[in-house]
Amino acid sequence: LAKLFSNSFSALTAEVGLESPEGNSDKLKESETALVQELFDRSSIREIIGLYFFAIDRREWDALSSCFTPDACWESSSLNVVRTGIKAIIDKMQDVGRFSATSHMASSQSIKISGDTATADTFALVHLVFGPLDHGRIFVRGLRYLDELVRTEEGWRIRHRRHIAI
Numbered sequence: 001l002a003k004l005f006s007n008s009f010s011a012l013t014a015e016v017g018l019e020s021p022e023g024n025s026d027k028l029k030e031s032e033t034a035l036v037q038e039l040f041d042r043s044s045i046r047e048i049i050g051l052y053f054f055a056i057d058r059r060e061w062d063a064l065s066s067c068f069t070p071d072a073c074w075e076s077s078s079l080n081v082v083r084t085g086i087k088a089i090i091d092k093m094q095d096v097g098r099f100s101a102t103s104h105m106a107s108s109q110s111i112k113i114s115g116d117t118a119t120a121d122t123f124a125l126v127h128l129v130f131g132p133l134d135h136g137r138i139f140v141r142g143l144r145y146l147d148e149l150v151r152t153e154e155g156w157r158i159r160h161r162r163h164i165a166i
Contacts, residue, residue: 041113044156045120045149052158053104053124059097061090069150069157078165100136101129104143116151123166142166 048067055064065086068074074089075082083089096102109122122145130137148160 038113041118041151041156042111045111045113045118046109048149048156048158049106049109049120049122049145049147053106056093056096057102057104059094061094064093065090066154067158068161069152069159072158073160074163075161076163076165078163099128100131100133101127103127118149118151118156120145120147120149122147 051063052067055061055067068086068089070086071084072086072089073082073084074092081092083092104124104126107123107125109120111118111120124143124145126141126143128139128141130139142165144164144166146162146164147158149156150159
């Protein structure tokens with residue numbers, strides 16, 4: 001598998017002109033470093049968005065807090081609510097306690113990175129259980145999250161989140 005990846009990567013870099021006929025690999029090394037950094041950033045952003053879903057569904061408020069910058073803003077156009085700061089956001093998120101269970105699932109996503117900032121546009125489905133788990137009612141709705149993220153010393157964090165019911 002490693003050889004296959006190496007050969008594929010070599011073919012791709014040659015196709016886009018990153019390899020020098022003289023064997024000078026400085027340009028390739030810079031390109032590889034940038035590619036690895038972008039892949040790592042994208043993975044880290046997906047992970048923090050996934051942690052947000054997991055933390056809400058598990059009611060793990062400390063984990064949810066770790067998804068945001070201290071001055072983060074969370075807004076919901078469908079609920080006509082805006083919360084600023086981690087404590088205010090967590091207080092609002094604890095409203096999910098009115099459901100017996102929730103299950104958030106991300107679907108399509110677009111991430112754009114520019115230095116130490118990024119935007120993410122994530123579509124998701126959520127199952128909300130009203131009443132007893134064994135015979136309650138289940139409500140399914142689509143959601144869209146428009147996020148502004150920033151790279152911090154702790155990793156990528158959400159600075160601004162728009163929650164849109166669809």
